[in-house]
Amino acid sequence: MIKNRYGSFFERLATLYGEMDSSYGNAAAYYGFDCKGCIENCCLTRFYHHTHIEYLYLLEGLSSLAQEKQIKATKKAVDYNKKAIEYDVKKKQVRQMCPLNFDGLCILYNYRPMICRLHGVSHELKKPGRDIVYSPGCGEFTRQCESKRYFRFDRTPFYIKMAQLEKDLTLKFGFTTKFKRTIAQMLADDP
Ligand code: SF4
Structure with a gap:
């Protein structure tokens, strides 16, 4: 079972996610930002994820669902990947x-x-040896909150901890390949 094999890494990840959620929650509360009902919907964005630990944790989550739901999600992922390839070939942004x-x-x-x-x-990020980069947030955030003063939301400590966690995991289990997959590719095991 995945959980037993990666249990201590999952615990570290869950703690880190908790820190992110709390920090994000503080920033969102300051702005009074609420993204419910947003038509842009970030779940429509093709994000790539870059860590084995998050992939394994997502699979752990998937395995906790009823089998019927697991099958449904995996089917949706296969369809998603098929369409993504078709759109890419046609150079369509769908x-x-x-x-x-x-x-x-x-x-x-x-x-x-x-x-x-x-x-x-809206957040900031400081990469080693570089200046701090400030990012404005999504379209809905800009619409709702751009008139408000910036609340310091620093992603840097989260990225550092995630990189360390990923490094520890890959060293322990000998993972040598770089990881880059969408959620659909993770679910359909489609690199
Ligand atoms: S995993 Fe998918 S559905 Fe869940 S929040 Fe992320 S993009 Fe949305």
Whole structure:
């Protein structure tokens, strides 16, 4: 079972996700930002995820669902990937709904990856040896909150901890390949 094999890494990841959620929540509360009903919907964005640990954790979440739902999500992921290839070949920019979004809700909300947790609110990031980069937040955030003064929301410590966690995991289990997959590719095991 995945959980037993990666248990201590999953615990570290869950703690890190908790820190992200709390920090994001503070920033969103300051702005009074609420993205419910947003028509842009970030679940329609083709995000790539870059860590084995988040992939394994998502699979752990998937395995906790009823089998019928697992099958449905995996089928949706296969369709998503097929269409994504077709659109790419035709050089069409078509947004598709993430296969984990069922009727507007994420069915693996507690297991969703970092970018799903941090996307939206204006933030800053400091990469080693570079200046701090400030990012404005998503379209809905800009519409609702651009007149407000910036609330410091620093993603840097989360990225550092995630990189360390990924490094520890890959060293322990000897993973040598780089990881880059969408949610649909993770679910359909389609690199
Ligand atoms: S994993 Fe969940 S929150 Fe993230 S894009 Fe998919 S449905 Fe949305």
